[in-house]
Amino acid sequence: MLVTVDDDGRATAVAGDPDHPITAGFLCGKVSNYLDRVYSDERVLHPLVRRGPKRAGAFRQASWDEALDLVAERLGSVIAEHGAEAVLPWSYLGTMGVLQSGIVPYRFFNALGATDLERTICADAGIAGTVSAHGVSPEVDPERWPAARHLLVWGWNPMSTAPHLWRKLLAARRNGARLVVVDPYRSRTARVADEHLRPLPGTDAALALGMMRAIVDAGLQAEDWCRAHVAGYDDLLAVLDAWPVARAAAVSGVPTADLARAGREFAEAQPSLLRLGVGAQRHAGAEVAYRTLACLPALAGSWRHEGGGCSYVPTATAGVLLTEPLKGSEWRPGPVRRINMSRVGAALTDPALDPPVAALVVWSGNPAQVAPDQGRVLAGLRREDLFTVVLEQVMTDTARHADVVLPVTTALEHCDAHFSWGQHYLAWNEPAIAPLGEARPTADAFRALAARMALEPREAFVEDDDAILARLFAGEPGGVSLRALRERGWMKIDLGQAPAPHADGGFGTVDGRFQVRAEWLAEQGKDPCPAYDPPAEIADRALAERLPLCLLTPKTHLFLNSTFADQARQHGAQPEPFLAIHPDDATPRGVANGDRVRVWNDRGEFAVVARVSDDARTGVVVAPMGWWSRDALAGGLHAQATTSQALTRVASAPTFNDNRVEVARA
Numbered sequence: 001m002l003v004t005v006d007d008d009g010r011a012t013a014v015a016g017d018p019d020h021p022i023t024a025g026f027l028c029g030k031v032s033n034y035l036d037r038v039y040s041d042e043r044v045l046h047p048l049v050r051r052g053p054k055r056a057g058a059f060r061q062a063s064w065d066e067a068l069d070l071v072a073e074r075l076g077s078v079i080a081e082h083g084a085e086a087v088l089p090w091s092y093l094g095t096m097g098v099l100q101s102g103i104v105p106y107r108f109f110n111a112l113g114a115t116d117l118e119r120t121i122c123a124d125a126g127i128a129g130t131v132s133a134h135g136v137s138p139e140v141d142p143e144r145w146p147a148a149r150h151l152l153v154w155g156w157n158p159m160s161t162a163p164h165l166w167r168k169l170l171a172a173r174r175n176g177a178r179l180v181v182v183d184p185y186r187s188r189t190a191r192v193a194d195e196h197l198r199p200l201p202g203t204d205a206a207l208a209l210g211m212m213r214a215i216v217d218a219g220l221q222a223e224d225w226c227r228a229h230v231a232g233y234d235d236l237l238a239v240l241d242a243w244p245v246a247r248a249a250a251v252s253g254v255p256t257a258d259l260a261r262a263g264r265e266f267a268e269a270q271p272s273l274l275r276l277g278v279g280a281q282r283h284a285g286a287e288v289a290y291r292t293l294a295c296l297p298a299l300a301g302s303w304r305h306e307g308g309g310c311s312y313v314p315t316a317t318a319g320v321l322l323t324e325p326l327k328g329s330e331w332r333p334g335p336v337r338r339i340n341m342s343r344v345g346a347a348l349t350d351p352a353l354d355p356p357v358a359a360l361v362v363w364s365g366n367p368a369q370v371a372p373d374q375g376r377v378l379a380g381l382r383r384e385d386l387f388t389v390v391l392e393q394v395m396t397d398t399a400r401h402a403d404v405v406l407p408v409t410t411a412l413e414h415c416d417a418h419f420s421w422g423q424h425y426l427a428w429n430e431p432a433i434a435p436l437g438e439a440r441p442t443a444d445a446f447r448a449l450a451a452r453m454a455l456e457p458r459e460a461f462v463e464d465d466d467a468i469l470a471r472l473f474a475g476e477p478g479g480v481s482l483r484a485l486r487e488r489g490w491m492k493i494d495l496g497q498a499p500a501p502h503a504d505g506g507f508g509t510v511d512g513r514f515q516v517r518a519e520w521l522a523e524q525g526k527d528p529c530p531a532y533d534p535p536a537e538i539a540d541r542a543l544a545e546r547l548p549l550c551l552l553t554p555k556t557h558l559f560l561n562s563t564f565a566d567q568a569r570q571h572g573a574q575p576e577p578f579l580a581i582h583p584d585d586a587t588p589r590g591v592a593n594g595d596r597v598r599v600w601n602d603r604g605e606f607a608v609v610a611r612v613s614d615d616a617r618t619g620v621v622v623a624p625m626g627w628w629s630r631d632a633l634a635g636g637l638h639a640q641a642t643t644s645q646a647l648t649r650v651a652s653a654p655t656f657n658d659n660r661v662e663v664a665r666a
């Protein structure tokens with residue numbers, strides 16, 4: 001992003017860097033008006049201290065000194081009473097900057113000996129599955145995607161959620177590639193695809209097994225390549241024996257002929273690319289599902305060709321900045337307990353938890369909207385005996401429940417280095433303007449707090465951004481030097497990845513071969529082979545009697561999770577949450593388009609406006625996420641009030657889309 005700053009030091013424009021090979025001069029609908037955020041009336045520009053009960057959300061302005069003293073004193077008394085594990089940090093990637101989100105805040109909690117947060121809310125179940133099969137890999141570089149001739153987009157809505165990568169897919173389409181989307185919902189991407197397969201949620205592994213069986217039935221598997229580069233190839237063939245196409249069709253709800261044709265086309269139309277999103281890994285069996293899905297491009301031999309193979313989160317390039325050694329886990333006084341971030345609702349309300357969570361510190365995240373089982377999360381945040389500190393740019397629903405809000409800078413006001421979720425570049429974040437009001441970079445706020453609490457080792461909190469970055473980049477990770485990154489603003493990570501990185505194997509696994517079997521699971525007595533590991537609630541027939549509909553809560557087009565939902569342009573274009581419901585499900589319930597409906601299950605309920613159309617699949621309703629409590633029709637609650645805190649069977653990740661509900665006219 002390029003920022004124009006006037007002589008008075010005010011930013012006047014933001015634009016995409018035209019030279020950047022991915023951005024190519026274009027900013028997405030979320031950040032193209034980033035200045036509206038920087039200069040928003042909603043910015044928190046001074047420390048705030050709560051007045052009155054938590055529900056009231058009333059605050060008074062305080063000085064940094066007063067706020068820091070208060071936090072230091074309250075955290076100190078929590079630790080004196082319950083021990084440091086009574087302090088729970090909660091954060092995700094509100095910024096992906098390694099300084100603000102990662103290194104410095106982590107130092108603070110490690111030095112305290114606080115509870116360790118297990119951060120798996122996003123893509124982890126799928127990563128566990130794909131890494132088991134590929135090892136750590138750069139996967140298929142998006143800059144190679146235009147060479148692909150067949151695009152299989154699975155549980156991913158890039159037109160909304162990755163508009164820059166979408167343009168690489170469009171380039172492939174201009175070159176003649178066919179686009180097939182696998183998604184129960186007609187997302188924006190599905191709407192413009194050549195073909196749209198609509199499985200029941202959580203049945204993707206069954207669908208993939210059927211597609212692979214169709215490939216083998218037609219003799220289209222890449223036999224020689226698989227014999228050379230796939231460990232456990234015979235195990236895969238044995239699994240497929242049990243998956244006739246008709247069985248896969250019955251489980252997934254995708255018609256037999258469509259399923260079989262999609263499988264054959266993926267093998268025939270080379271180079272073929274499977275690109276996974278996060279959507280299909282939000283159910284109990286998700287790790288197994290992504291491990292099984294990864295077998296499809298291997299069986300088809302897609303990896304032989306430039307632009308062919310499997311892509312998800314390119315772990316080798318995303319992981320090139322080794323922040324772990326700089327986070328100071330060795331300063332912990334001993335082993336600390338772990339709490340999964342998707343179970344924050346339980347952690348804040350479980351009376352048996354010992355020690356209890358007596359203090360919560362949130363940065364770079366908004367658990368009041370993004371964590372499952374919203375009713376429990378809010379009940380926890382409303383505990384008057386919970387001391388909550390939130391470091392934020394704006395008054396989110398989480399911040400409104402804080403005891404102390406510390407104002408932090410936006411990306412225009414601080415320095416950082418960013419990794420990428422989906423492409424191979426590192427980005428430098430040069431501060432363009434001075435911090436607004438009394439806002440401080442998140443890292444500096446934690447440094448100040450550590451000084452107030454006299455945390456050891458002192459040097460860890462004296463070390464400035466430049467010194468930390470110098471250490472992080474000392475070995476020029478991925479061939480990137482800090483000096484070059486700073487000068488240019490962005491640098492491609494070079495891990496020596498070839499145009500077709502795994503054409504001759506070279507996977508990041510023990511023997512360099514693609515691994516059909518997950519030996520790490522076999523050691524735990526679990527089935528190591530590709531399989532259909534069913535979702536929990538979706539596959540529960542007894543529950544389906546009472547709660548017949550599956551609810552999906554994907555991303556919206558113009559918000560970034562809950563970020564930007566407060567901004568006039570984005571909110572104006574997406575003013576209210578909705579529930580997409582198929583006419584076959586709406587009609588028997590007397591629900592017409594535009595009706596207000598009530599959606600509930602045993603965890604909670606919310607009210608929303610129905611959009612009746614076949615954008616939703618029969619049996620599946622869809623309520624995209626991200627709106628704030630003030631946009632809710634009742635009780636400040638959204639679809640998140642119904643989502644489950646249950647985790648995936650392997651990899652301890654959330655199961656947002658493994659969720660049964662019932663709907664009625666309100």
Ligand SMILES: Nc1nc2c(c(=O)[nH]1)N[C@H]1C(S)=C(S)[C@@H](COP(=O)(O)OP(=O)(O)OC[C@H]3O[C@@H](n4cnc5c(=O)[nH]c(N)nc54)[C@H](O)[C@@H]3O)O[C@H]1N2
Nearest residue numbers: 155157161185187201202277278279280554555557560561
């Ligand atoms: N505009 C916008 N962009 C974003 C974000 C945002 O909130 N808004 N968030 C960012 C983040 S944090 C992430 S992780 C990425 C995620 O980006 P995506 O991976 O695109 O995330 P989702 O929209 O959650 O899910 C994609 C699709 O999966 C479908 N889906 C749900 N359940 C299933 C299933 O069981 N099987 C199959 N096959 N499909 C299913 C949904 O209907 C949805 O259309 O986007 C990033 N970019």
Ligand SMILES: Nc1nc2c(c(=O)[nH]1)N[C@H]1C(S)=C(S)[C@@H](COP(=O)(O)OP(=O)(O)OC[C@H]3O[C@@H](n4cnc5c(=O)[nH]c(N)nc54)[C@H](O)[C@@H]3O)O[C@H]1N2
Nearest residue numbers: 092093094095122363364365366370391442553561562563
């Ligand atoms: N139902 C349902 N729930 C979901 C998902 C879903 O698909 N469905 N998706 C999940 C996924 S993939 C993800 S990644 C999570 C996202 O969960 P979060 O990361 O909690 O999501 P955001 O709503 O984007 O909140 C980020 C916050 O960080 C703040 N922030 C930005 N920059 C900075 C900074 O420099 N310092 C500090 N201190 N704060 C900053 C922003 O103002 C914003 O309020 O949500 C998950 N929740």
Ligand SMILES: [Mo]
Nearest residue numbers: 121122123278
């Ligand atoms: Mo995410």
